[in-house]
Amino acid sequence: MIYFALAKGRLGSESAALLDRCGVDVSALKEDTRKLVLKSADGKYGFFLVKPSDVPIYVEAGVADVGIAGKDTLLEENRDLYEMLDLKIGACSLCIAGDPARRDLLTNPHLRVATKYVNTAKRVFAERGEEIEIIPLHGSIELAPVTGLSDVIFDVVQTGSTLKANGLAVLEEVYAGITARLVVNKVSLKTNPAVTALIARMKEAIA
Amino acid sequence: MTYRKLPSGVQDILPDECRCLMQIKARLQHKFTACGFEPVASAALEYYDTYSEIKNRVPQERMFKCTDTDGKLLVLRPDTTLSISRIAAAKPGVSPARLYYFSDKWDMQSAGGISNREIYQAGVECLGEEGVFSDAQAIAFAVECLKEAGLKNFVLDIGHVGYFKGLLEGSGLSEEDAEAVRAYVNAKDGLNAERILRRAGADENLLNNVLALPALFGGAEVLDAAPLPENEGARAAIAHLKALNGLLVKMGYEKYICFDLGTVRKLSYYSGVVFTALVKELGAAVLSGGRYDNLADDFGAHIPAVGFAIGLKRLLIALERQGNLPEARPLDCVVVSEEGAEEVAYRAFQRMAGEGKRVRLCAACGIEAAKREKAKGQTVLFAQRDGLKEI
Numbered sequence: 001m002i003y004f005a006l007a008k009g010r011l012g013s014e015s016a017a018l019l020d021r022c023g024v025d026v027s028a029l030k031e032d033t034r035k036l037v038l039k040s041a042d043g044k045y046g047f048f049l050v051k052p053s054d055v056p057i058y059v060e061a062g063v064a065d066v067g068i069a070g071k072d073t074l075l076e077e078n079r080d081l082y083e084m085l086d087l088k089i090g091a092c093s094l095c096i097a098g099d100p101a102r103r104d105l106l107t108n109p110h111l112r113v114a115t116k117y118v119n120t121a122k123r124v125f126a127e128r129g130e131e132i133e134i135i136p137l138h139g140s141i142e143l144a145p146v147t148g149l150s151d152v153i154f155d156v157v158q159t160g161s162t163l164k165a166n167g168l169a170v171l172e173e174v175y176a177g178i179t180a181r182l183v184v185n186k187v188s189l190k191t192n193p194a195v196t197a198l199i200a201r202m203k204e205a206i207a
Numbered sequence: 208m209t210y211r212k213l214p215s216g217v218q219d220i221l222p223d224e225c226r227c228l229m230q231i232k233a234r235l236q237h238k239f240t241a242c243g244f245e246p247v248a249s250a251a252l253e254y255y256d257t258y259s260e261i262k263n264r265v266p267q268e269r270m271f272k273c274t275d276t277d278g279k280l281l282v283l284r285p286d287t288t289l290s291i292s293r294i295a296a297a298k299p300g301v302s303p304a305r306l307y308y309f310s311d312k313w314d315m316q317s318a319g320g321i322s323n324r325e326i327y328q329a330g331v332e333c334l335g336e337e338g339v340f341s342d343a344q345a346i347a348f349a350v351e352c353l354k355e356a357g358l359k360n361f362v363l364d365i366g367h368v369g370y371f372k373g374l375l376e377g378s379g380l381s382e383e384d385a386e387a388v389r390a391y392v393n394a395k396d397g398l399n400a401e402r403i404l405r406r407a408g409a410d411e412n413l414l415n416n417v418l419a420l421p422a423l424f425g426g427a428e429v430l431d432a433a434p435l436p437e438n439e440g441a442r443a444a445i446a447h448l449k450a451l452n453g454l455l456v457k458m459g460y461e462k463y464i465c466f467d468l469g470t471v472r473k474l475s476y477y478s479g480v481v482f483t484a485l486v487k488e489l490g491a492a493v494l495s496g497g498r499y500d501n502l503a504d505d506f507g508a509h510i511p512a513v514g515f516a517i518g519l520k521r522l523l524i525a526l527e528r529q530g531n532l533p534e535a536r537p538l539d540c541v542v543v544s545e546e547g548a549e550e551v552a553y554r555a556f557q558r559m560a561g562e563g564k565r566v567r568l569c570a571a572c573g574i575e576a577a578k579r580e581k582a583k584g585q586t587v588l589f590a591q592r593d594g595l596k597e598i
Contacts, residue, residue, distance in 0.1 A: 062490015080491075082395040084421070184395075190364055190424065190465060191487040 002045055002194050005064035007052035011180060014089045015068040022201045044194070056081060056183060065188035065195050071178045072156050076117045082189055084199055085182040087206055091158075093176045094120065098145050098152035100169040105151040114144030115154040124154070124174055142166045216317055216324030223535075227523055228327075230533035231356050232309060235329050235517070238355045239307040242348065244331055247306045249290035255280035258289060261505035263476040265289070271313045271324075283313040287330060288476070288499065288514060295334050296506035303335025303510075309519075322491075323520065330496075330516035337511040339447060342480045342498060343454040345513045349494055350463045353484055356522055357531045358493070361486040363463055364424075366470035367448050368477050368497075370433070373441025374416050380407050388417060393471045395421035412436070424467035427452045433468055444479075451480065476502045482515070488528035493521045539564040540586040542595075543577040552590035 004019075006012045006029075016026045025040040029047060038047040048064055053076065055069035060079040072094055074083060094117065098105060105111065114135040115121045125132045135150050144150040146166050156178060157163060157170055182202060188195050213219065220228060239246075255272060258265040271283040284290055287310045295302040309329050317324045329352075333345055346363055353361055371392065375385055384407045391400035397418050404414050416434045423429045430449050435442055448466065455464055470481060481497035496515020503510035526532050539559070544552030549572065556568040569576055577589045577598050587598045 060490060084395050086398050185490050187485040187487065187490050187492075189395075190362060190467070190485050191360075 002066055002192065002198060003064045004045065004047045005050055005055045005058035005067035006047055007055055007069065008049045009052065011052060011068065011070060011090050012049065015180065018087060018089060018205065022198065022205045053077065059183050059185050062185045062187055065185050065192055066198065067183045068180050069183055070180055072117065074181060074183065076120045078119065080186065082184040082186055083181050084184050085202055085206065087180045087182055090180045092156045092178050093173050094178055095157045095170045095174060096152050096154055096172045097157065097163050097168050097170050099167065103171060106171060108151055111152065112150040113152055113154050114141055114150035116141060117154060121154045142168060218323060226535060227532050228519060231519065231522065232329065234355050235352055238352055239331060244305045244307040247291060247294065247308050248310065249284060249287065249294060251284050252281050253284060255282050257293065258282060258285055263502060263505065269315050271315055285312060285314065287312050287328060287516065288332060291332050292503045293506045295510050296503040296508035305331065305333050307331045327519045328516040329519055330514060332512055332514035334512045335510050337500060339450045339454060341513055342451055343458065345496065345515065346455060346482055347458055347460050349482065349484060349496065349515050350460055352517065353494060357526055357533065358486060358522065359529055359531065361484050362465050363482050363484050364465055364467050364470065365480060365482045366467050367444040367480055368471065369440050369444030369479060370468050371420065371471045373438040373444060374413065374436055376438055376440060378409060378413050380409065389471050390473065392417065392420050392469050395469060397421045420469040423469055426465060429466050429468060486525045489521060489525040491521060493518060493525055536565055538567055538585060540588050541567045541569055541580045542588045542590060543569040543580055544572045545589065545591045546572045548590050548592050551592060555588065555590055555595050
């Protein structure tokens with residue numbers, strides 16, 4: 001039996017497609033249901049559908065053996081788990097973005113940064129020796145610089161179309177190559193043979 | 208207005224849970240004593256400098272601090288092995304010894320969940336001994352202690368710090384890069400380890416050896432699969448693990464052990480073999496330990512040693528999930544006194560407790576009190592001037 005923590009939403013659907021290719025019966029995930037715990041018909045797999053940023057929490061605690069989470073989430077959560085495969089899906093980058101005409105703001109001694117990656121932003125700017133004010137938000141981050149709530153944002157950028165539609169642009173790419181990763185609980189890897197077998201199959205599938 | 212809350216990361220242990228904890232503690236204490244270990248207790252308050260000025264210093268953000276009356280900074284014991292190492296080095300006649308303790312340690316930054324900031328541990332330290340048999344007996348004893356506590360289906364995951372250290376020795380990697388590679392290898396994140404190594408211009412040999420690490424876990428066969436670099440330390444580590452495996456197999460522990468050469472924990476005082484006990488029901492280690500031959504050097508004496516600590520709260524959670532918590536011992540009886548016959552009741556209670564029965568003395572007197580106890584399902588002895596009578 002393997003329990004998966006999967007993100008609800010787009011990453012979750014892409015994860016399900018990948019697991020399907022690796023021989024995991026994911027038909028339970030295709031049902032239109034509001035259930036949060038799903039089980040495959042053969043009883044070999046269980047799925048928890050959680051908020052993307054909660055995937056590492058479930059895996060670290062061992063409630064889920066395996067999870068699929070974006071590298072952005074892993075950087076932010078910084079949990080004690082094994083990060084075993086780059087699944088190469090959901091590619092994006094973590095960027096500082098803002099009004100392209102106001103690049104001068106970047107040198108502002110008290111830069112106001114709106115982000116949902118509070119820990120990562122703190123670390124990134126602290127490593128550069130910059131003191132910033134963090135404005136923690138949970139969505140529509142792009143609105144912050146447009147309305148003057150912040151000077152810039154620190155967020156994931158996939159196509160850049162939301163930025164463009166709001167008159168913003170990437171000012172600096174901080175982490176490139178943010179993709180989905182297969183994360184594994186440290187104990188499950190050693191005590192659940194089904195987990196090692198799955199990892200081997202997934203490694204082949206993405207190669 | 209009384210302030211009733213607790214700070215985050217600490218807990219009161221209520222009677223039901225505390226009873227289980229004490230029963231497990233009693234089992235372990237019995238085991239430690241039977242196997243020739245002596246108890247030790249270190250002070251909970253120590254000087255900040257003790258832990259901040261040693262080579263294996265405890266990060267200051269992890270220590271609970273307060274100020275002494277003379278202005279000196281004090282900390283709550285951040286690590287019991289460090290305390291015992293200090294005792295062994297500083298107090299004459301302590302080492303060599305096999306010691307055990309039940310002790311709290313405090314960690315300001317524990318993450319929550321099953322990691323509290325006040326951590327109650329049972330542990331042993333084998334001081335002043337070295338060699339592969341010393342390691343083997345420590346690992347075997349760890350297995351026996353967990354069995355004694357009632358745990359089932361666990362494995363001891365064994366590694367050796369010398370292998371990774373040896374691989375990196377002479378690689379010319381900066382301290383920063385080496386630490387980054389360690390963290391990535393420990394997380395089995397080969398991709399990022401490779402990125403750092405390539406950026407640092409590591410040669411292909413080193414690259415291949417380090418990138419093999421995340422996959423080097425499993426049975427004793429990983430010891431044969433491990434690449435053997437020129438480095439003497441890395442070769443010695445593999446030879447040591449092979450000898451250790453040989454001994455443990457002969458001693459009858461084959462089914463309890465596995466190996467992981469990619470376990471390279473952060474900032475650790477361990478110098479040789481390291482091990483953790485893993486159980487499926489819990490996502491984290493219930494026991495961790497290893498060999499720390501050079502730790503006491505920081506306190507002024509060279510005392511090779513090996514030891515381990517069991518997180519008792521984690522052990523309790525694992526036992527609960529396995530449906531294996533110790534059973535409560537029921538009361539044999541409750542003694543209730545008739546009004547005016549208190550001394551009869553008390554003497555009977557004293558006598559039975561002395562005979563090894565589990566008996567409670569009811570503070571309320573009279574037949575109504577006796578009936579209330581009876582209604583709770585207890586065996587009730589009612590004490591009257593002319594003797595005891597079961598109700």
